[in-house]
Amino acid sequence: MTALSPRTSETIELLSHIERRVRWLSTWTIHHANHVRPNLDGLKVGGHQASCASMTTLMTALYMRVLTPKDRVAVKPHASPVFHAIQYLLGKQSQDQLARFRGFGGAQSYPSRTKDKTDVDFSTGSVGLGVAITAFASLVQDYLRGHGLSEANAQGRMVALLGDAELDEGNIYEAVIDAYKHDMRNVWWIIDYNRQSLDAVTSDRMFTQYDQFFRAVGWEVVTLKYGKRQRAAFAQPGGEALRKWIDDAPNALYAALTYRGGAAWREQLLADLGSDDHARALVERHDDDALAALMTDLGGNCMESVLDAFEGVQDDKPRLFIAYTTKGHGLPFQGHKDNHAGLMNPSQLEAYQSALGVAKGREWEPLAGLSPDLEQRVRAYLEGVSLARASERRPEGAPIEVPSADAFPVPAGAKQSTQAAFGKILQSLARESSALAARIVTMSPDVTVSTNLGGWVNARGLFSREPKEDVFKRAKVVSPQQWTGHPRGQHVELGIAESNLFLSLAAFGLSHSLFGERLLPIGTLYDPFIARGLDALNYGCYQDARFLLVATPSGVTLAPEGGAHQSISTPLIGMGQDKLVYFEPAYVDELAILVRWAFEFMQAPKGSSVYLRLSTRTLDQPTRSRADFEDALLQGAYWQIPPQPGASLAIVYIGAVAPEALKAHAELAEDMPGVGVLAMPSPDRAHSDWLASLRAPWLNGPRAHQPSHVERLLGQLDERATLITVLDGAPHTLSWLGSVRGQRVIPLGVEHFGQSGTIDDLYRAHRIDAEAILDATATALLPRQDQSP
Ligand SMILES: Cc1ncc(C[n+]2csc(CCOP(=O)(O)OP(=O)(O)O)c2C)c(N)n1
Ligand SMILES: [Mg+2]
Numbered sequence: 001m002t003a004l005s006p007r008t009s010e011t012i013e014l015l016s017h018i019e020r021r022v023r024w025l026s027t028w029t030i031h032h033a034n035h036v037r038p039n040l041d042g043l044k045v046g047g048h049q050a051s052c053a054s055m056t057t058l059m060t061a062l063y064m065r066v067l068t069p070k071d072r073v074a075v076k077p078h079a080s081p082v083f084h085a086i087q088y089l090l091g092k093q094s095q096d097q098l099a100r101f102r103g104f105g106g107a108q109s110y111p112s113r114t115k116d117k118t119d120v121d122f123s124t125g126s127v128g129l130g131v132a133i134t135a136f137a138s139l140v141q142d143y144l145r146g147h148g149l150s151e152a153n154a155q156g157r158m159v160a161l162l163g164d165a166e167l168d169e170g171n172i173y174e175a176v177i178d179a180y181k182h183d184m185r186n187v188w189w190i191i192d193y194n195r196q197s198l199d200a201v202t203s204d205r206m207f208t209q210y211d212q213f214f215r216a217v218g219w220e221v222v223t224l225k226y227g228k229r230q231r232a233a234f235a236q237p238g239g240e241a242l243r244k245w246i247d248d249a250p251n252a253l254y255a256a257l258t259y260r261g262g263a264a265w266r267e268q269l270l271a272d273l274g275s276d277d278h279a280r281a282l283v284e285r286h287d288d289d290a291l292a293a294l295m296t297d298l299g300g301n302c303m304e305s306v307l308d309a310f311e312g313v314q315d316d317k318p319r320l321f322i323a324y325t326t327k328g329h330g331l332p333f334q335g336h337k338d339n340h341a342g343l344m345n346p347s348q349l350e351a352y353q354s355a356l357g358v359a360k361g362r363e364w365e366p367l368a369g370l371s372p373d374l375e376q377r378v379r380a381y382l383e384g385v386s387l388a389r390a391s392e393r394r395p396e397g398a399p400i401e402v403p404s405a406d407a408f409p410v411p412a413g414a415k416q417s418t419q420a421a422f423g424k425i426l427q428s429l430a431r432e433s434s435a436l437a438a439r440i441v442t443m444s445p446d447v448t449v450s451t452n453l454g455g456w457v458n459a460r461g462l463f464s465r466e467p468k469e470d471v472f473k474r475a476k477v478v479s480p481q482q483w484t485g486h487p488r489g490q491h492v493e494l495g496i497a498e499s500n501l502f503l504s505l506a507a508f509g510l511s512h513s514l515f516g517e518r519l520l521p522i523g524t525l526y527d528p529f530i531a532r533g534l535d536a537l538n539y540g541c542y543q544d545a546r547f548l549l550v551a552t553p554s555g556v557t558l559a560p561e562g563g564a565h566q567s568i569s570t571p572l573i574g575m576g577q578d579k580l581v582y583f584e585p586a587y588v589d590e591l592a593i594l595v596r597w598a599f600e601f602m603q604a605p606k607g608s609s610v611y612l613r614l615s616t617r618t619l620d621q622p623t624r625s626r627a628d629f630e631d632a633l634l635q636g637a638y639w640q641i642p643p644q645p646g647a648s649l650a651i652v653y654i655g656a657v658a659p660e661a662l663k664a665h666a667e668l669a670e671d672m673p674g675v676g677v678l679a680m681p682s683p684d685r686a687h688s689d690w691l692a693s694l695r696a697p698w699l700n701g702p703r704a705h706q707p708s709h710v711e712r713l714l715g716q717l718d719e720r721a722t723l724i725t726v727l728d729g730a731p732h733t734l735s736w737l738g739s740v741r742g743q744r745v746i747p748l749g750v751e752h753f754g755q756s757g758t759i760d761d762l763y764r765a766h767r768i769d770a771e772a773i774l775d776a777t778a779t780a781l782l783p784r785q786d787q788s789p
Pocket of ligand 1: 048050051054076077078125126127162163164165166167192194195196197198199327340
């Protein structure tokens with residue numbers, strides 16, 4: 001943070017006016033979308049006026065005074081209109097975008113890095129994730145600094161603005177634990193403590209607990225409970241009784257009285273405190289409006305208290321601000337328990353508008369309703385705001401050169417698994433002094449060793465803010481793992497919580513765009529546990545973070561290690577997940593090509609993250625020249641054994657079941673020469689290419705049709721050929737192949753899980769062995785009932 005200009009009473013005055021503008025504009029934006037803009041499909045548009053109103057003080061203080069361009073913020077999803085109103089006042093958002101709030105191409109329902117047309121630092125939407133990513137972004141900052149890629153004074157604050165019910169999301173506590181282990185700094189989490197969620201008022205039992213959670217893991221906790229007006233009242237005779245009443249009041253009662261207003265406050269306070277003469281006098285000195293204003297003067301809605309709290313911070317310790325607020329602050333439904341998705345009706349809006357002096361037809365004017373003098377002073381203030389003057393906050397980071405294929409030699413060995421080979425490929429990169437090797441950062445949720453990253457970590461070290469000796473090494477305990485921690489280490493060892501792996505990949509995978517330095521993050525985990533972090537994975541992809549996800553072992557092929565660790569549906573996740581390309585190589589020469597390609601694709605403007613589904617099964621490796629299959633591999637499929645032209649049968653396989661496909665083929669060869677074996681290392685690439693080729697003529701006219709890669713490959717078979725597909729995963733992964741040319745598919749795959757055994761046992765039980773393929777062939781040869789001869 002830079003030094004702030006001294007705060008004067010005028011600062012507070014102007015910020016309070018700005019806050020009123022922010023509240024008006026965010027309320028109006030939602031109102032306009034719901035009540036003014038034509039509604040063409042009759043569906044609710046929605047928006048959260050109450051959730052916005054409770055945050056306007058906090059956000060105005062931050063954006064209009066406290067934040068600097070180095071700071072990055074995750075805004076509570078349903079406060080999106082507040083964020084957009086602030087950007088609008090700072091001259092960084094258009095009226096057109098606000099007027100199209102929640103419409104196609106307009107300001108998004110929830111702040112979005114990829115879809116919004118203004119400066120969103122972190123997307124939010126699925127509550128909890130935006131909070132946690134700020135902790136990992138601060139780790140990225142520390143990492144860059146440790147690696148000499150940023151200066152000490154370049155450190156910004158990673159800020160999350162969160163709802164209080166958002167604290168129910170367990171991923172927040174998982175992140176806090178890893179944050180503590182990594183001694184993370186420069187994180188501010190600011191709770192909009194309005195004590196209401198979507199459905200209800202927060203349980204009183206939680207009322208005092210949050211601070212203890214956080215203090216236990218090294219956070220400084222700042223509670224903003226009372227506003228300035230309340231503090232002044234507490235200093236008066238009877239004030240202590242009032243304070244005690246406020247402290248003891250149940251959340252639901254406080255909210256209900258807030259909704260009902262001054263007369264209700266008076267009735268309740270006099271009933272409870274009336275026997276105390278001083279307290280009674282204190283209450284009676286306030287008329288109804290003044291009493292309501294006093295009782296709702298909570299710390300998080302008091303500009304001066306908020307600024308005191310933020311500006312009082314002088315260090316980089318992680319900080320939790322518990323800012324008491326009123327949900328719907330200043331709006332007619334404030335405190336009402338059902339106000340979460342409540343919308344003001346047109347007459348309420350009209351009353352609010354006229355109280356602010358905003359003339360009809362001038363609703364979008366940024367400073368409507370202010371006197372000319374005030375307008376001029378506010379405008380001058382806004383022009384001086386640090387974020388208004390900031391220019392580029394979306395750097396791209398220089399690309400990292402990916403060395404030629406020589407730097408990615410195919411690991412030697414006649415029999416190998418893709419998992420072990422991946423470890424070897426990284427080990428050979430670790431020996432290089434290339435720019436690429438310097439920018440790789442690996443991370444794993446406590447499965448570094450068992451996913452074969454140990455060698456890489458031995459060579460490149462653990463990332464740690466402070467040097468950490470390998471005590472076992474000093475004590476001469478023999479171990480293949482020799483892990484020393486230091487600020488230049490290139491592996492981030494995470495706790496088991498997989499959600500943290502994905503949030504960490506998301507943060508490191510945005511380094512180029514947040515901090516202007518590109519990193520190439522690689523995360524390893526067991527394939528089934530992708531499901532544990534799936535929402536966080538989706539979240540990273542949504543933000544267009546770029547990373548390489550290596551999931552291993554996978555399927556039932558992990559055999560005796562298996563049982564509960566088997567994965568079935570991950571190929572479908574790989575195919576269905578936007579901004580993630582899925583590959584499942586069988587052979588290590590494929591893998592070497594794919595790892596190199598992934599580093600390029602992760603950096604390509606139209607690229608994405610990459611997911612490699614690997615295996616511990618050792619396979620006999622083919623001897624062949626990469627030129628024979630490289631291009632086709634990258635398009636997702638190639639003929640490993642080409643069919644005779646017009647063949648009536650092909651076996652299509654993914655990954656570790658290659659030997660079964662080849663064995664079945666060999667057995668068929670005598671009776672049925674010409675059967676092809678199609679290797680399909682990326683059903684994802686092949687499928688999306690096929691869909692794109694279908695779409696092209698619809699979008700660009702009939703001449704735009706180009707047959708897709710897989711269409712060309714299958715075109716070598718008879719049009720009535722049968723495709724027997726097989727993989728260690730959900731059979732649906734390849735069923736779509738039947739629609740490419742209308743050929744029949746018999747899909748083999750895994751539908752149930754949980755039983756361990758040998759590979760032979762399991763392949764037999766799940767019917768993905770050679771015998772099952774031959775059985776399917778027999779079915780294929782039967783005359784089809786639907787086809788007349
Ligand atoms: C993972 C997830 N679950 C559910 C929701 C739906 N949702 C949006 S806001 C909300 C309640 C939030 O309450 P709180 O965090 O207290 O916010 P505020 O009171 O400020 O609106 C819920 C359940 C969501 N966005 N994300
Ligand atoms: Mg709340």
